[in-house]
Amino acid sequence: MTKEAKPDIKSLQLGDLEKVARDLGEPSYRARQIADWLYQKRVQSFDEMTDLPRQFRARLTELVDFSKSDLVRVLGSRDTTRKFLFRLSDESLIETVLIPASPALYGSRSDRRTICLSTQVGCAYGCKFCASGLEGFSRNLSPNEIVDQVIATEQESGEKIDNIVCMGMGEPLANLDNVLRALRIINAPWGLGIGARHITISTSGLAPQIRQLAGEKLQIRLAVSLHGATDDVRNQIMPINRRYNLETLLAACDYYARHKKQRLTFEYILIANVNDSSDQARRLGRIARRLDAKVNLIPYNTVHGLPWSRPTTEQQEQFLSILRASGVAATLRREKGHDIDAACGQLRLQTKRQLQNTGP
Numbered sequence: 091m092t093k094e095a096k097p098d099i100k101s102l103q104l105g106d107l108e109k110v111a112r113d114l115g116e117p118s119y120r121a122r123q124i125a126d127w128l129y130q131k132r133v134q135s136f137d138e139m140t141d142l143p144r145q146f147r148a149r150l151t152e153l154v155d156f157s158k159s160d161l162v163r164v165l166g167s168r169d170t171t172r173k174f175l176f177r178l179s180d181e182s183l184i185e186t187v188l189i190p191a192s193p194a195l196y197g198s199r200s201d202r203r204t205i206c207l208s209t210q211v212g213c214a215y216g217c218k219f220c221a222s223g224l225e226g227f228s229r230n231l232s233p234n235e236i237v238d239q240v241i242a243t244e245q246e247s248g249e250k251i252d253n254i255v256c257m258g259m260g261e262p263l264a265n266l267d268n269v270l271r272a273l274r275i276i277n278a279p280w281g282l283g284i285g286a287r288h289i290t291i292s293t294s295g296l297a298p299q300i301r302q303l304a305g306e307k308l309q310i311r312l313a314v315s316l317h318g319a320t321d322d323v324r325n326q327i328m329p330i331n332r333r334y335n336l337e338t339l340l341a342a343c344d345y346y347a348r349h350k351k352q353r354l355t356f357e358y359i360l361i362a363n364v365n366d367s368s369d370q371a372r373r374l375g376r377i378a379r380r381l382d383a384k385v386n387l388i389p390y391n392t393v394h395g396l397p398w399s400r401p402t403t404e405q406q407e408q409f410l411s412i413l414r415a416s417g418v419a420a421t422l423r424r425e426k427g428h429d430i431d432a433a434c435g436q437l438r439l440q441t442k443r444q445l446q447n448t449g450p
């Protein structure tokens with residue numbers, strides 16, 4: 091078996107673990123023992139799984155990888171949002187953000203601890219306001235690298251996470267198979283046991299994959315990064331809109347909402363003089379009403395090297411009040427990570443540049 095062909099233990103579903111056990115001449119209940127060691131006791135090697143036969147552990151070590159992410163840096167902000175930078179086995183850097191109390195984020199109660207997961211190293215979608223897009227795309231994360239962000243962040247922070255958003259570095263729907271494999275493990279009672287309704291995938295607007303996700307059994311939530319209520323505005327800041335324009339995207343959103351009988355959330359980053367006009371607010375209101383979607387307004391976090399800025403507080407409030415006046419359930423996120431560069435990709439970019447400057 092080549093190194094590349096070896097699966098990682100935290101990418102396997104319970105059924106896969108049962109098959110591994112049977113293939114190695116062991117009863118299938120070994121799968122639950124392994125899952126218990128991985129997701130309850132949180133061990134970091136097969137050797138620590140002491141109720142498995144020694145011979146079986148040796149064979150597992152030969153046939154299955156057991157990788158883990160190394161913590162490189164943590165940044166915490168005054169309001170205790172924390173940002174974790176992890177180094178993966180191929181030296182890639184990814185980041186994960188822990189937000190202890192997010193007021194009614196994605197329909198959750200406000201006492202939830204939310205983790206914002208990365209799903210790719212870098213991103214190919216090149217949204218003009220985003221740090222993750224600045225250095226382009228490197229690779230997809232594997233399921234275990236996504237699952238490990240939850241485990242490692244809980245371990246490093248001592249917090250129990252109960253709300254997941256796939257909204258960090260990368261476009262989750264461009265890595266849909268791996269993301270879904272990871273989320274099934276995160277959701278499963280034998281895995282991390284986080285309820286599907288407390289898991290949100292965010293997309294910049296991959297219309298075909300939104301339709302594909304509608305056929306998925308898992309009742310996870312979907313948040314669509316709209317960031318513009320017309321093609322003109324979206325074209326200016328989100329290249330994906332040239333492939334799937336607003337009409338195509340909204341048709342897919344409508345399909346998803348009807349099929350899943352679920353209320354969507356539109357994310358809308360407010361950027362001064364780009365998408366924060368009253369006209370955009372009115373148009374966004376009409377779209378959200380038509381799809382019965384909620385809107386989360388997020389004031390822009392300045393990215394070093396990019397020209398955009400956040401609107402004044404008055405402008406943000408005015409945008410919000412236009413939406414509310416048109417009957418839309420809208421919230422304005424008073425951004426929790428502003429003082430630690432919490433917008434996606436920023437810590438990674440900063441650390442990578444520092445490492446390049448200082449050498450290994």
Ligand code: SF4
Pocket residue numbers: 213214215216217220221222223258259260261294434
């Ligand atoms: S906003 Fe999301 S999809 Fe757009 S470049 Fe950044 S990470 Fe990629």
